[in-house]
Structures are given as structure tokens and as C-alpha cells.
Amino acid sequence: EPEVTQTPSHQVTQMGQEVILRCVPISNHLYFYWYRQILGQKVEFLVSFYNNEISEKSEIFDDQFSVERPDGSNFTLKIRSTKLEDSAMYFCASSGSQIGQGAGYTFGSGTRLTVV
Amino acid sequence: AQKITQTQPGMFVQEKEAVTLDCTYDTSDPSYGLFWYKQPSSGEMIFLIYQGSYDQQNATEGRYSLNFQKARKSANLVISASQLGDSAMYFCAMREENTGNQFYFGTGTSLTVIP
Numbered sequence: 209e210p211e212v213t214q215t216p217s218h219q220v221t222q223m224g225q226e227v228i229l230r231c232v233p234i235s236n237h238l239y240f241y242w243y244r245q246i247l248g249q250k251v252e253f254l255v256s257f258y259n260n261e262i263s264e265k266s267e268i269f270d271d272q273f274s275v276e277r278p279d280g281s282n283f284t285l286k287i288r289s290t291k292l293e294d295s296a297m298y299f300c301a302s303s304g305s306q307i308g309q310g311a312g313y314t315f316g317s318g319t320r321l322t323v324v
Numbered sequence: 325a326q327k328i329t330q331t332q333p334g335m336f337v338q339e340k341e342a343v344t345l346d347c348t349y350d351t352s353d354p355s356y357g358l359f360w361y362k363q364p365s366s367g368e369m370i371f372l373i374y375q376g377s378y379d380q381q382n383a384t385e386g387r388y389s390l391n392f393q394k395a396r397k398s399a400n401l402v403i404s405a406s407q408l409g410d411s412a413m414y415f416c417a418m419r420e421e422n423t424g425n426q427f428y429f430g431t432g433t434s435l436t437v438i439p
Contacts, residue, residue, distance in 0.1 A: 253426035
């Protein structure tokens with residue numbers, strides 16, 4: 209079964225450093241997303257991406273965050289200058305269609321980011 | 325207002341018994357989908373079951389069923405014949421047809437299955 213692949217599974221970074229989280233969405237999917245889950249809390253939407261641009265973003269997704277689809281397969285989340293409160297599990301997701309709630313919406317297994 | 329409310333932070337169930345995890349939702353969109361995900365301690369989000377707002381019948385997937393009561397805006401997950409491997413966090417989520425693609429998640433319920 210097709211899956212969304214995230215790398216690395218765990219990353220530790222120094223406060224103030226830039227970090228890039230990588231995702232390979234399902235190949236025929238068109239919509240891509242990043243979510244964040246701070247330890248012990250609920251999963252929160254960060255951003256959605258379609259047709260090489262951001263289609264929607266939350267208040268959490270401020271200027272220190274950016275997303276990119278540098279080639280035909282990868283989808284990345286960059287955090288420019290990490291803060292302690294950026295420590296969280298970051299989930300990538302992709303879907304095949306905006307219309308239709310099932311629409312093959314698939315989550316990756318997550319990257320656990322620890323900022324020290 | 326919260327889009328998804330899960331009022332049970334923790335639940336215990338005896339092995340082989342059934343358990344119901346509560347979820348209520350809030351939306352004015354007539355077309356939406358409701359989802360349940362399982363998150364074991366390893367952290368990944370495992371899709372369990374989906375219910376569309378126009379579905380006439382309650383969704384079922386193996387030991388999982390969704391008790392969908394549209395008028396009450398509830399979408400409770402029922403796990404039958406609980407197994408030790410069911411111990412995990414369970415998240416209810418919603419996606420609305422007309423207000424973007426994002427999922428709205430509840431705060432989760434931690435389920436512990438007791439042998």
C-alpha cells in the first residue's frame with residue numbers, strides 16, 4: 209500500500225539552528241500538508257500546499273516556517289531559527305483530492321524534533 | 325468553539341471487552357468527514373475508520389465501528405473485543421468539504437487495555 213515517507217524519524221538540533229524536515233508524499237497525490245503535535249497535546253494544522261504554492265496556513269505557521277517542493281517527489285518543511293517550543297512531532301500528509309473527505313488522505317509516521 | 329471535543333482523557337477496559345470512545349464535533353458545513361486515528365507510543369498516526377456526513381449507515385472496519393449520531397453531532401468509536409495491542413492514544417478528527425483541507429483534531433483519549 210502506498211505510504212508517505214518522512215525523514216529523519218528523530219532529529220535533535222541546537223536552538224537557533226535551521227532544520228529541514230523531509231517528506232515524500234504518495235506519488236499521484238496533489239495536496240500536501242504539515243501538522244505539528246507538541247508532546248501530550250493534539251495534532252495541529254500548519255500548512256497545506258497545492259500547485260507549488262501554499263493554499264492555506266495556520267497562525268502557527270509564521271515567518272520562521274517555509275515549505276518547498278524542490279523536485280517532483282520531496283516536500284520539505286524548513287524552520288529557520290529553531291526555538292525550544294518548536295520541539296514536537298511533525299507529520300506530513302498528502303491527499304489525492306480536495307473534494308471528498310476520504311480522498312486518500314495519508315499521514316506519514318512523523319519526525320520527532322527535539323530542540324536543545 | 326472547538327471543532328472536535330473528546331471529553332475522556334483516559335479510559336481503561338478489560339481485555340476482550342468492548343469500549344466506547346466519545347467524540348462530538350461542531351460544524352456548519354453540511355458536507356464533512358469524521359475520522360478516527362490510533363497513535364501508539366511510537367508516535368505514528370494510524371487511520372482506523374471514516375464516516376462521511378451523508379453516509380446512511382454507521383461505518384465499520386473489523387473490530388472498529390463508528391456510532392454516528394448526526395443530530396447530536398457525535399461520532400463515537402466503538403472497539404469490540406479489546407486486545408492488549410489496542411492500548412494507545414485515540415484521536416477523533418474532522419475535515420470539512422467547503423472550508424479547506426485541514427484536519428481538525430480532538431485532544432485525544434488514552435486507552436489502556438487491562439489483561
